[in-house]
Every structure is written in structure tokens, then in C-alpha cells.
Amino acid sequence: MCGIVGLFLKDKSLEPKLGAMLSEMLVSLSDRGPDSAGIAIYGAPSRNEAKITIQSAKPARDFRDLDSELAKAIGVPVSIAVKSTHAVVRTAPAKIDEAREAIQALRPDIRIMGAGDVVEIYKEVGLPEAVVDRFDVRKMAGTHGIGHTRMATESAVTTMGAHPFSTGADQCLVHNGSLSNHNNVRRELVREGMKFETENDTEVAAAYLSSQMAHGKNLGEALEGTLSDLDGFFTFVVGTKNGFGVVRDPIACKPAVMAETDQYVAFGSEYRALTKLPGIDNARVWEPEPATVYFWEH
């Protein structure tokens, strides 16, 4: 099954509550997927800092002194905020790629969850409640975010197999469904130079979108491409630095419901994910049409 949620705020006054609202939405869908859960939060941009979210199975060993070693390696200041098995590394935006490489060289066991100017990604094996508690997601502020609770069908139940998948700066994707041509698409993307960390079909969809956007398409155009180039069942919810998009395959058997008010756009696999949002009783609520791209940008 899997459960997916997304929330794109229009009203700035709700931004301090983004983490709490998104957590509530995701926890309400726990019984759609008990294997793992994850959430991506887009926070406020900072002119002089970009972020890399990293994960380690041995955080005490891998995160200790990483900031000073990393700063020495890339020659600019680095800060690290540790949250359980994850940590957010902050450094100068121009040094982000260099920092990624240095992290992998200094600590080969660390996994990179995502990177960009604003995104932070937390995902682990376990139920949504446990995952949002572990990373204190409810206290996080932001402009938009997406979340996923996974019932594994296509690949292993591991931290890396959890969603969201991030394959480009500030880009990430959650997926309900299964793709049938992911191996072929993966081979094509590998030829283009994309790198993959898992055998997961969803990672291919995320990389496909990153590749399309790297070729100059906007989020809407990239999502349009999934309809002809990806085969299988899907409802995708996607975040970019300033955007939020939704698309369902032409058969559209995976459930989806959306709501829009003056304050937000929200997505849930089921209506019950939306029931605690402010003003939901008067929101425009609709089921997204098959093979139709929806997207919003700030």
C-alpha cells in the first residue's frame, strides 16, 4: 500500500507548525505501511549556508569530530547538528559538492540522505510515530514538506530503501506504487552519469526527475515526462526548493486526495490524513485526475 503525504504552505504564519502538521498527517497513515517512514522538510533559506543531511548506523563513532575534520578538508567553517542517527552538516553553499566528497572520504560508512540550500531528510526503519519522535520532526519549521510510510514491495527494508529519495539538490520524491521498467530507466540514467544507492524503483523515479530538471525542464514539465517514460503504478509527490508537485499514472489505482485553502495545499493517500488541518471543512477537496500534473511554486 504505502502512505504518502505532502504539505505546501501559502500562509507564512503556519510555517513554525509545518513539522507538527506533517507529522500528524503521516502518523494517521501508519497502517498503510509499517516498514519504514521518512520525511523531508524544506526550511527557511539562508544566504551563507547550505545543508547536507547524513545518516550513520554508528552515529557516536561517525559524527564525532566530523565538523573539525571536514572544515580542515574543505577549508571553510562547518557546523554539525546531530539528531539520533542523522546529522545536518551546514557549510558554505559553494562548498557543498566538495563537502559531500570529503564526508564520504573521511567516513565511508556515512550515507547521504540529501543536500541543498533548504532541505533536511530524516528516514529510518520503523513506524512514523517512532521516526518523527526520534528526529523531533514536530518541532521543525518550514515552507513545505513531504512524507512517506512504506510497505516494502520492490526492495529491501533498510534505511536507504525508505522514502523520500533525493537525487538532486533540494529535490526529493515519495511514491506509492511500483514501477515495472525501472531497471531499463536506471541503465539509461547511469549512462547519463547518475549514481544510484539502492535497487529501489522509487530512486529511479527521483533520478529521472532530477535528470529532466538538469536538462532545463521545470518541475511541471519533468512530471509530465513520467507519464510517457515510466511504466507502472504510481502516485508521486515531489518537493523542490520552492515547489511541490503531484502526478498519478493513467490507470490511477493508487489512492490520492488533495485539499487547498488560502493557507495551504495538502496531499494525502487518504482523506483521514487531512482531517486535522486547519479549515479543512471548508477546503476545496478533490481527487487528482489520472495522468494529470499538479504543481505549485512559491
Added chain:
Amino acid sequence: MPATKLSKAATQDHASRIFDLDVSSLRELNQALHNLAPGSNETAWEVLHPKGSHSVAVGVDQPVSIDVRGSVGYYCGGMNSGSTITVHGSAGPGVGENMMSGSIIVKGDASQYAGATGKGGLLVIEGNASSRCGISMKGIDIVVHGNIGHMSAFMAQSGNLVVLGDAGDALGDSIYEARLFVRGKVDSLGADCIAKEMRPEHLELLQGLLDRAGITGVKPSEFKRYGSARTLYNFNIDNADAY
């Protein structure tokens, strides 16, 4: 479920027995409905705060009326036999799935496969229905005030589907014997589904359905009828591509 616990969960007033799903569990509600004996005086029920819950009022088999105040999730009123369920909100996938008799009225919209495999009774959707409305219907009558999505009445076997708005792609794909009446446009017809003549008996049947659904100001003559061309009943190699 012991009666004492149930009486705590539900409060009784003059008119109806009220279940607040913020206070009591869905299982308590459904068990109380299943405990109804024939001839029970508890004929009016109200369900508060359904919050998109799954399986609200499934398997009811007594002629009671149930008003659900809010939107429900999957399978509301599934297998209904004789009760009248009104959803004062929208319904998730599979509302009224496998209904036997009675009626379900959805004041808002319905999600996918509304009325699937229904054998009898009446399902009225006052908003729009989504894809696969009436899939494999087996005798149920479905009346939709708004539009229906793609692949509706797929493999429909018996019963009537009335749509006041438009129908999506592949209406009536692989249909057997159900009658489909659509007032608006149909994006496309599925395999073996064709437009058919509206004869006096169909106008009469349709008027009866509109009356039962409480619809006024709409004439049966505004609808087109669709049904089975019956070319796929027996396997014929020439039709292989259509299966």
C-alpha cells in the same frame, strides 16, 4: 462486546442513538449495529467525527437509518442489507461495495469503485464519483448527480448506472447486461459497450430511478443509454484483441 461498555460509549436521546468516534471506537459502532435484532426500536443512528475512518457501518442487516456527519474512508456501508446510510460528507474508495439492498446517499463526492460488485439497493452520490464507479455491478442501482471517472461500469453484469454529468474514458468496458444512462458527454466507450436506443420502457425505468433518488427537474429524454453489444459473450478468435 458487553452491553455495559457499549452503553457507555453511546448516548441515547429521543430521536437517535449517537456514536461519537472521538469517544468510542469504530469496532464498538459496528458491533452495536450488528447486534441489532429484527424489530429493534433503535432505528435511527448518528455517527459523529468519522474523520475518514475505514469501514464505517459495514455489514448492517437491519432496516435502520444511519446518518454519518462527516467524511468517511474506505468501504463505508459495504455489504449493506436494508439500511439507509447517509454520508454528510465525502466517501473514500469502495463506498457501498457489495451492497445487497437498502440505500446509501453520499452528499459529497465518492472516490474510486463506488458501488463495486453491488447486488442490489440504491447508491446515490450527490457530488462526483471517481474512476471505476460501478465496477462489476451485479444488480445495484447507482445514481450520480455529477460526473464519473474512467473505466466506470467495467464488467458490469446487471443493474442501472445513472449519471447526470459526464463519464470518463472507457465507459462500460467489457460490459455484460447492465444499463448505463448518461446525460452529459462520454469521453469514450470501452470494449463491447455501445450507445443504444432509448425505448419507452427505458424512459419509464429511468424516471423511476430519478424519482427514487429524489431528483427533480431532469427529464429521462435528456439521457443517452449505453449497454452491451454482446459480441464478447462467447470467445471468438476474431475478437481476441478486444478481450
